[in-house]
Amino acid sequence: MFRASALAASWTLLIFAFMYFPVAVILIFSLNDSEIIAFPLQGLTLRWYESVVSDGRLGGGFATTLMVAFPAAILSTFLGALAALALTRYEMKMKLKLVFAILLLLPFLIPKLILAVAQLILLSELGVARNLVTVTLGQVIVILPFTTLVVASVLVRIDRRLEEAAVDLGASAWSVFRRVTLPLMRNGLVAAMFIAFVLSSSEVVLTTFLSGRAQPLSLLVASDFRFAISPALNALAVLIVTGNIALVLVGEAIRRRSERGTG
Amino acid sequence: MSRIGNWLAAPVAAVLVALCLAPLAVLFAYSFFQVDFVTISTDPTLKNYARIAGSATYRALIGHAFLSGAVVVAITALIGYPVAWFIARRGGVRKSALLTLLLVPLYTGDMVRIFAWRVILGAEGVLNRLFLWLGLIDQPLQVLLFSPVASHLVLVYNYLPFMVIGLWLGFEALDERLTEAARDLGAPAREVFRRVTLPLTLPGLIAGGMMVFVLVVGDHLTPQLLGGASGVTVISAINDLFGTAFDWPLGSAIACTLLATLGLCCALAAFALSRTELGRSLAAGEA
Amino acid sequence: MPDRPPLPLLRADALHKAYGSYHAVRGVDFRLMPESYVTLLGPSGCGKTTMLRMIGGFETVSSGRLELDGQSLLDIPAPRRPINTVFQSYALFPHLTVEENVGFGLAYRGRAGLGGDGRGLDRAAMRQKVATALSTVRMEQMAARRPRHLSGGQQQRVALARAIVNEPRILLLDEPLSALDRRMRRDMQIELKDLQRRLGMTFLHVTHDQEEAFALSDHIIVMNAGLIEQQGAPQEIYRRPDSAWVADFIGGSNVVPGRVLALDAGRARIGTAIGEVTAPARRGLAVDEAAALCIRPEQLSREAAAAPGAATVEAAVTHAVFAGSGWQVELRAAGGQPLSARLGEAPAPGETLRLAFDPARAWVTRGAAAGPRA
Numbered sequence: 001m002f003r004a005s006a007l008a009a010s011w012t013l014l015i016f017a018f019m020y021f022p023v024a025v026i027l028i029f030s031l032n033d034s035e036i037i038a039f040p041l042q043g044l045t046l047r048w049y050e051s052v053v054s055d056g057r058l059g060g061g062f063a064t065t066l067m068v069a070f071p072a073a074i075l076s077t078f079l080g081a082l083a084a085l086a087l088t089r090y091e092m093k094m095k096l097k098l099v100f101a102i103l104l105l106l107p108f109l110i111p112k113l114i115l116a117v118a119q120l121i122l123l124s125e126l127g128v129a130r131n132l133v134t135v136t137l138g139q140v141i142v143i144l145p146f147t148t149l150v151v152a153s154v155l156v157r158i159d160r161r162l163e164e165a166a167v168d169l170g171a172s173a174w175s176v177f178r179r180v181t182l183p184l185m186r187n188g189l190v191a192a193m194f195i196a197f198v199l200s201s202s203e204v205v206l207t208t209f210l211s212g213r214a215q216p217l218s219l220l221v222a223s224d225f226r227f228a229i230s231p232a233l234n235a236l237a238v239l240i241v242t243g244n245i246a247l248v249l250v251g252e253a254i255r256r257r258s259e260r261g262t263g
Numbered sequence: 264m265s266r267i268g269n270w271l272a273a274p275v276a277a278v279l280v281a282l283c284l285a286p287l288a289v290l291f292a293y294s295f296f297q298v299d300f301v302t303i304s305t306d307p308t309l310k311n312y313a314r315i316a317g318s319a320t321y322r323a324l325i326g327h328a329f330l331s332g333a334v335v336v337a338i339t340a341l342i343g344y345p346v347a348w349f350i351a352r353r354g355g356v357r358k359s360a361l362l363t364l365l366l367v368p369l370y371t372g373d374m375v376r377i378f379a380w381r382v383i384l385g386a387e388g389v390l391n392r393l394f395l396w397l398g399l400i401d402q403p404l405q406v407l408l409f410s411p412v413a414s415h416l417v418l419v420y421n422y423l424p425f426m427v428i429g430l431w432l433g434f435e436a437l438d439e440r441l442t443e444a445a446r447d448l449g450a451p452a453r454e455v456f457r458r459v460t461l462p463l464t465l466p467g468l469i470a471g472g473m474m475v476f477v478l479v480v481g482d483h484l485t486p487q488l489l490g491g492a493s494g495v496t497v498i499s500a501i502n503d504l505f506g507t508a509f510d511w512p513l514g515s516a517i518a519c520t521l522l523a524t525l526g527l528c529c530a531l532a533a534f535a536l537s538r539t540e541l542g543r544s545l546a547a548g549e550a
Numbered sequence: 551m552p553d554r555p556p557l558p559l560l561r562a563d564a565l566h567k568a569y570g571s572y573h574a575v576r577g578v579d580f581r582l583m584p585e586s587y588v589t590l591l592g593p594s595g596c597g598k599t600t601m602l603r604m605i606g607g608f609e610t611v612s613s614g615r616l617e618l619d620g621q622s623l624l625d626i627p628a629p630r631r632p633i634n635t636v637f638q639s640y641a642l643f644p645h646l647t648v649e650e651n652v653g654f655g656l657a658y659r660g661r662a663g664l665g666g667d668g669r670g671l672d673r674a675a676m677r678q679k680v681a682t683a684l685s686t687v688r689m690e691q692m693a694a695r696r697p698r699h700l701s702g703g704q705q706q707r708v709a710l711a712r713a714i715v716n717e718p719r720i721l722l723l724d725e726p727l728s729a730l731d732r733r734m735r736r737d738m739q740i741e742l743k744d745l746q747r748r749l750g751m752t753f754l755h756v757t758h759d760q761e762e763a764f765a766l767s768d769h770i771i772v773m774n775a776g777l778i779e780q781q782g783a784p785q786e787i788y789r790r791p792d793s794a795w796v797a798d799f800i801g802g803s804n805v806v807p808g809r810v811l812a813l814d815a816g817r818a819r820i821g822t823a824i825g826e827v828t829a830p831a832r833r834g835l836a837v838d839e840a841a842a843l844c845i846r847p848e849q850l851s852r853e854a855a856a857a858p859g860a861a862t863v864e865a866a867v868t869h870a871v872f873a874g875s876g877w878q879v880e881l882r883a884a885g886g887q888p889l890s891a892r893l894g895e896a897p898a899p900g901e902t903l904r905l906a907f908d909p910a911r912a913w914v915t916r917g918a919a920a921g922p923r924a
Contacts, residue, residue, distance in 0.1 A: 019365070019368045096269065103283075121511060161637045166654065167628045169629075179654070225374040245371070
């Protein structure tokens, strides 16, 4: 038994190393003082990061990303919260609930490219020009399953008796929500918003099809990432990864805190 | 009692219908149209489907996509099982830390991930240079990048966390005492796995497998950018028909064919899931 | 003490609750008198918690009547009922302080409804009420803390304060002591009883613990399988169980199955495996009916110590445990009938004893129904 455990532990370590290997490689070579991405390492430098930061083209893309990611995060979190509340908190007919849950899963299960072209056809049929609004809406639909899951994971841990206790003490359905459910799910909402922001800012497939002239960062760097290799790109990739991971970890920490609070 | 849930779900359902179902419906309608020089003729026709059925290329592409899906499911299941088992047996903080660590790479973004693998696997990449430097090879290994091996390696990398999550849920539902009992009754490790662990974690395997399968079939960036000549997939074919080839109806028909087959697979998996013990108890418990 | 009004505070008539084809409560009648401490006692799944939730308004009533002060509760939603609950494991709001928890319900007091005075409370009055409630449960020092920083017993007190601050007509307690350890439970029992007396409030307490029910109640309602088996004062239920099931569930008693041979002026002659005995009997027994003879262990003694007129039984010792004030002895009598006795000195294992008991202090009750009912 001990041997099986030790084997599984080493295997898990190996797999986790595999999962972080690409991140580690780009991190190491983004700090390596050489044009050539190869061992042996040539010494430490920050010049690749300097070149990224001083690239004005990326700044504009970053602003566009924010203009898409903020509304997308807020909207998808709001809708995800409604969906999670409906699924976990309030009464719904069982059959209706199942249909609703499958509907929510569809954008996750359908290949993104198919969803993107379908939305493209619809837009062209309706004669709607592609712009930041169409990207935002397109992204909201693929992010929605994730925000729903994050909010629901917090909601299922809230003891139903807390809401019953509020009712028992005279609170109306709205008061129960405002004074008990909402404060207890607030951390879940924040976590969902962080994750939605990350998913939105790194989404490329839908964004390619639905954005108009204004291009967010993910598209600006996509062609570089596709075809070029350079230490500066390493640095850019590291910045993006760090930003994303930091946001996800902060969100996760906030969600965890809510678990402890209701435990 | 009023069903507040319905009122909460209604706006979400409306958004999903408007932004997901409606586009798919239009896509479906387009699959019966036809390109007439530069315009699109809206007379309903089955010609697109007839073309797909008659074309060995499209059938092969769909077949390839499903084969890739199956291969990646098998590999992720094999390497994911011990990981999921290990995570499920950790306590409290360690478990949630491991799960978080497992999921974090999912949020690095498609392009960054593909870029990182190109840096590692390319002809001028880290591995080749390392091997050259070490004198293991005297020419860069071409098979490392732009090959089915490369694209499947990265597909496994991309979707392994989904499989592990599925399997982990399966292990969480498995009572550790059952495997202990089996061992106590003298079953060797392999038999314990085959007769107790596997059947009881099957729901997790099916759920994880379904997710990985669908995501692999739907991923076109990875094969396109890392698979080289093998990178033409059914999804990238659809992409081309909507982009350069500008045959939206045929693209729609291929998309609908693919969705229908995927839907069938999901339905089969869901049916299999509902037949397992856990699936049944979940359905009863959520009522 | 003021004169008790003749009307019951709460009346339940033919109360029934079905979930699909499962009947959790199957037609139950009872009254709650004002200022009384009443316990709903029964094993898990007997319907006692469902009863409590119907009274609190968390479950709809399938059929029957439920009246508070002669007014039907059925159309009054839970928030408007002048009834508050101390929930199992307390359900304290983790995001609010002790003070905010206790003040939670006062904000809704202005609402029209049974018991509401139609006027809201101003802030100062609310603070005053919260302070009073907290001092009632001796938690005034903890007002600013969050629930997770309190011990189980402290959380229990806050839950009590949060309910009583609203001055409910009835306080419902759902297994309130089950999360506490044994010693804490003893202390809280005393506090609960004391609190109920001081406030003059009606408490309806759900528990599966017989000792707890005996320690607290003025009135016990014993439930089994969705029906009331017996209700009455604790001594009544202990001394004169209405059925073999009650005698067995209350515990402590030897329940010997038998058959009624003859009836005469409140006494029955019952034939059992340990012989024929004439003892006081429950009303409503019929000759030749299945019945049970109940003998409490402390009534059994060695034959030498028996008074004249005592009945005797021969039994072999199977097991003896030292129990402080004496020996708890398990025996097996004729026909394999198990018996327990409390004896002053240790018997030898396997020894056959002649035990005596006073039939006048034994009790004949209804026998076990056909098939298990629990």
